[in-house]
Amino acid sequence: MIQNESTNNPAEQERAALLEKANQLLQAEVAMRRLLELVRSSEQRFRTMFEQAAVGMVLANLEGQWLQVNQRFCDITGYTKSEMLQMSFGDITHPDTLSTDLEATHQLREGAITQYQTQKRYIRKDGSLIWVHLTVSLCRDDLGKPSCFIGIIQDISQGKEAELVAQGQQAALGHTLNLLATQPELDKFLEQVLITCTEQLRERASTLWLYDAATLCNSLHMTCYDGKVQRKPFPWIGEGETLTLSVQNWAAWQQLIHTRRPVIVTDLAKNLHEKTRNWMSAEGVKSLLVVPLLFNEEIVGTFGIHNTKSNYWQPEAIELAQALAQQATLAIQLTRLAEEAKQAALLEERNRLASEIHDTLAQTFTGISIQLELAKFLVHQNPAEAEQILNRIGELAQTGLDEARRSVWTLYPATNEYADLAQTLSDSVAQMTKGTAIHTEVKIHGNPYPLLPFIGKNLLRIAQEAITNALKHAQATTLWIELTYESACIYLCVRDNGCGFSLATNTNGFGLISMSERVDRIGGQLTITSHPGEGTEILVHVPIR
Template sequence: MLAPNYLEENSNGMRSHFGDRILEATTIAVNALLSIDNFDEAVKTALQVMGESLDCDRLGVIEHFPIPLSTLPGWRSLYEWNAPNIIAQISHPTTAQGTYAGIEEWYQRLQAGESISCLLEEIPEPFRSGQAAIGVKALFAVPIFVEELFWGVLSFDHCRQVKHTSTAELTLLKTAAACIGSAIQRQRIRQTEQKRTEELAKVNQELQQRDRLLSVVAQVTKNLLDTEDIDIAIPQALQAIGEVAKISRVQVILERQNPSTQKLQHCITYEWVAGGISPQIHHPTMAIIDNDDAEILLRELHAGRSIWYLVDNLPHPLKAQFQSLNIKSSGGVPLFIEGRYIGCVAFDDCVTPRHWSQQEMDVLTTAAEGIGAALHRKQLVAHLIQERASTVEKRVAELVRANESLRGCVNRLADEPDLETFWEHILLEASAQAKSYAAALFLYDASTNTSLMKRYVREGKVIPIHTDPEFVQFRLPISANIFSYWQEALFKGEVIFFNVEDNKKLLGARIKWHRAQGHRSIVRVPLILGDRPLGFIGLCFREPRTGLPANIELIIALAQQATLAIHLTSLAEQSRQAAILEERNRMAREIHDTLAQAFTGVIVQLGAASRIIPQDLPEVQEHITQARELAREGLAEARRSVNALRPQILETQNLPTAFHHLVTQMSAVIDTQIICKIIGEAYPLTVDVENNLLRIGQEALTNAIKHAFASKIVIELVYEPTQLILRVKDNGKGFAPESLAVVKGFGLMGIKERCDRIKAQLTIKSLPQPGTEITILIRRD
């Protein structure tokens, strides 16, 4: 091993000059690596500059490469400069590459960043023999590190005479080695990036082509589905696929049995060819191909696998047959209908051969599936036509039965005075149509968030739930929270079904009752008015279910009729109550305006008569006094009758509470948003004033709902120290207040009469867009 300070006879000045020369050469080499475009030439130039400056015989860049199952890498010459008449190591048959066998210590030292300098006789075998073969007398090795990894070696060989290098010079050579290694690695990175860029460009091009093909295939599939005439749609599809994929010939080839020979054949049924390409569909020998002649291709297609091949690779005589049509490469995608092979879609390249990627084959397979679906549809048409008559007859019969059922319900709804009896009919009909064991009607009360069973039918009979001991637990309202799942579906208006044993938590304690009744599954149909739930019909079955009844639409229609009946019942009750109230008010006015006033007149006249008749007629005075007492008693009784006929709600509640109750009642039956506001501290008014104010508010609210078609109505009752204001505002359709016809038609005349009766000031503001505002002002004095 050479000592670092070998050949001490060299003067310090010569060493300094040699080091400067190495540094200068390193600078020139780095500049060459950065400035010369051709990287290989740049490296060779750098090595030449370094080799000549070092006055060595061979200068090389050696890189590492991995060796399977070995902990140490191998090495090989990557770049090399040689002095004249020196053997080139990079092209030597045995020393161009090798391993670290025998010089493992060198690898460890180089990996640790040390340099190696050795005379030939100091080199271990078998490495020494290889170096001797290429004329090495002394060698120097400087490690190259790239990103802190031991990447390779910068080697210096002396072949003509032994020359030595100092430690300082080796340090400078390390810098040169690092520059060369970094430059090589940068070039490899650029090459990798360039290759990656080219690969990405190629992939991007393939993806763009695939996307174009996908777009066309999607449109083709849509056209195949939309076009009734398949014989027109399929050729159009083949043309679209062929043009976008730049294919010479696209065909649909169907398999059939030759009626004469009973052999299977493939027959070209549809075809599209590009310009200048000969059609195959009319070819004398290739329009129909026996399966036996193309067995090597059909084997894959029958197995459901696509094929693609170069014609030159096909066996004779199949190769000659394809070449007669100028086919260079060809492929096929199998067609299956209901799992049965029916043929294929074939693609021919007649200009230049090519190989399709798997992605493109997948897209073409999708196109073939669309064509297969179209062919399937064509096959089904005849079968469907045959079945259509019987299907239509069956459907007509079902519709007739459904129509009779609905007509019967409608007629019963029109003729049945008792709407609750109509509910029973609806339940019986729904249960019969659904073929359920039993059916129940539940009504939902939004104010208490409860449901109450109203009717129950079983096996075609109405069960008296109010007297039958089986239904004791259903005589009280059931909290909707118990049926949270039902409640959620109820508000969504969804028809649901479930099996009893799968939903024990849903039924809670009532599961015992359902089990005792033999219920195994339940279908629940909501009763919805607008977006407001009124209840539901529950159909109970004695067998588990996997879905809704087939005629669920008819059952929903029956449920809608039940909803109508419930709504009519509610409206009828409201109308009855309104009529009663109006009649009570009319009677109160009659009593007040006739009988009470008459009694008052009689009392006044008797008082006058008592003053006129002389006092010496005591019998007459006594009769007059008795008559006056009877008249006073009659007047008091008339006033009590008037008070008894005032609105019942005002008997137990004040005016603000009465208005709140009115709003709650109206909101329960309509979708309009109604808001009641009480402003100020409420104080009592006379019975007549409160009665008329309530009736005025009721009439104004009714007008806004019936005539204005408002979506929002606001009622304000404003209590001020000296006056009371009742204001009813809506955002509906306005009118012209000065129109007499409108005033009469909208019932505003009655509002005006009531205002006059209690000496209240009436103001009406109305425009087409903002809506109507009615204000009634009454002073406390």
């Protein structure tokens, strides 16, 4: 075996070892330099990305103090970098979400979560609020200890605003839909729909027109202006007048007829008559959204919404206006159908009443007529029998009168409003004399029982008329009201200690005619007692059969 001699030389071996060590040190130095260059290069790339990012980026210490912020984040918040570095995230966080953010950062430090995302509001330097989407992660050092937070912030104000608007519109639609089921008065419901439409679209004015196909005219029904519904929207319309316009020469109407879809009117000069056009021009109206009210594809009216901002309408705004127009249409048609049903029911009731009159009253009067002829024949020949016939005639007349009253009573709705006259009368006396110096005493005798609405209502009105007379004319200091229930009749007595009057000269005044007519309607008897200086007593006696 041949060996290399130098390998066995101790000096050469030492020199080789030194060279190897130096080489290792050099390699380590080169590796370190390369690592430092890589770190410097990565940091530069990080800084470049940090500063030029299209989203906000921040570094914050574990207490939430900003360490670094990029320009985009400053643009979002309205602060300068130097201002931001003197602040913490809590200084610009809306109070509603601050506690949630603090809890999330605590969970990040504890390792319970690795990332935190949320939608929140920042308070800008000018005091305005801005919606952002925030993503936060925790940075750790080489030993794994938490060192700082890094956050990415995206401005979502526009999308969030649209989302909130959509939520508001859905809530508004739900509110008006509930009103449709609970509000019995058509105009009050239409007022709310018009106000909702104007507010949700953030416009100043809107109008509701009703269309008459017979005359080819639109009539202005109501206008919402600055959040209030007005019946006289334009200064040139007089009190009680209705603005009615023909649609025959209206270009937008032809488009409505053809498409049955909303129409955006930008050429106001071409589509509006002079006075309306001048008024809208003065108000700064740039365009008009006309939304048809459709029922079975037939136009029954229109919404007109005035846009003072631009000629452009967001699709969401048009959809909302259409939805509200559908609710208004449904309310109008339901009211019309209810009125038609009411008229049909009234006609049916009239026919029923006519038939009943024929079957009862006509027969009664026929019997009376026959009995009268017989009585005439017997009055001289047999007076006793003639007297019996006259008694039967009286009974027939009373029967006919009872039937007539019963027929009238059936026309009144079945309601309990006037059934408890004792309570209703007591409440009415208290209300009418509230705030006056007059002393009142209300007494109820007997056991109160329910009255027919027709009787209860008329007795209440008679009492109210008598009380009004005492308050306005009698100069009374004390008023006594008594209601007496008996098995076969009811008594109402209203008495005062006022100045009284002469029945011979005042029988046509003080509502006495009205009271007398009401007593006649319910088959009662009215007795009025009064003398000058001695007060007045109104007594009503009504038989209850």
